[in-house]
Amino acid sequence: MILFTLLALFFAAIMLWKGARLPLLLCTAVFFWSIAAGWLTAPLLELAQPHRQTDAPAKFAPRTAIIMLGGGLIYNAEHELAPPRDVFERIVTSADSYAACKRTSATCEVIVSGGDPLGRRVTEADTYLPYLLRRQVPRADIVLENRSRTTYENARNVTAIVEQSNYDSLILVTSAYQMPRALLDFKRFGLAPQPLISSARRAHLGLLPKFENLVNAEIALHELIGIAQFHVYRAIGWF
Missing domain, CATH: 3.40.50.620 (HUPs)
Structure with a gap:
């Protein structure tokens, strides 16, 4: 849903700014290709997943x-x-x-x-x-x-x-x-x-687009926006 919204925003910008349609089309194509091919998805996942595995074994108690x-x-x-x-x-x-x-x-x-x-x-x-x-x-x-x-x-x-x-x-x-x-x-x-x-997601880098990279990017963006939202809500007293 986040990626669809971004695509809609790119499309609206292309329709509104007629003089910049070609650069905007190229930017849109490069942006979504870099996500689908994993090159932009990988750093997004790195930000969303600072730890991909548990650092220490679980400590049990009575x-x-x-x-x-x-x-x-x-x-x-x-x-x-x-x-x-x-x-x-x-x-x-x-x-x-x-x-x-x-x-x-x-x-x-x-x-x-x-x-x-x-x-x-x-x-x-x-x-x-x-x-x-x-x-x-x-x-x-x-x-x-x-x-x-x-x-x-x-x-x-x-x-x-x-x-x-x-x-x-x-x-x-x-x-x-x-x-x-x-x-x-x-x-x-x-x-x-x-x-x-329990598990971590990984980007699949290459030249050809992969649907899983789009899914991973959507998940990473959802979590990063959620963290930002948490801090904003805490600052204004909603959380």
């Missing part, structure tokens, strides 16, 4: 909560709503972390946060639940937070859950591109969970 953030839903081959690739990586990472936690700690729980931002009448948290169960996370150790529509709401609603329990350790599981903004949002509510990155 009472540990593993917080997994939602990341949307897609239709699979059976035309059923399912986790996209990035979220599946979060599920795997959360389940593996839960298994490691149970080997060292008395109490381990997975808090799954994700509502229904697109109004499909199906929440992310409820959709992800069966995938965690298949990876041997017991239902009794899974807490569903299915009202959040944004990362900010993830942090706010999970904080309310955490405040009702005496957790000694909090571990935040999400993709590398979402982690910086998620940590900012959790810090806003007084929490500093350990970051555990």
Whole structure:
């Protein structure tokens, strides 16, 4: 949606500034080619993903909560709503972390946060639940937070859950591109969970355009704008 908006702005400028149409057309072509070919997408991802992997292993405590953030839903081959690739990586990472936690700690729980931002009448948290169960996370150790529509709401609603329990350790599981903004949002509510990155996105450099580079650029721009929005909202007292 961000790239489409930029394209619309370029097109409007071309239509309005008749004397500069050729330079504007060339700039538009070069700009979108550099994104689709990965050359501009790569630095955008570097900005959005300052850490592509977790620097240190997770530290478990007697009472540990593993917080997994939602990341949307897609239709699979059976035309059923399912986790996209990035979220599946979060599920795997959360389940593996839960298994490691149970080997060292008395109490381990997975808090799954994700509502229904697109109004499909199906929440992310409820959709992800069966995938965690298949990876041997017991239902009794899974807490569903299915009202959040944004990362900010993830942090706010999970904080309310955490405040009702005496957790000694909090571990935040999400993709590398979402982690910086998620940590900012959790810090806003007084929490500093350990970051555990489930996956990172990478640009595919070349001469030919690739659709995945466009997707990656859209995601990177969304996160960077979200971080800027967070700081603006904090400055004016909205967050």
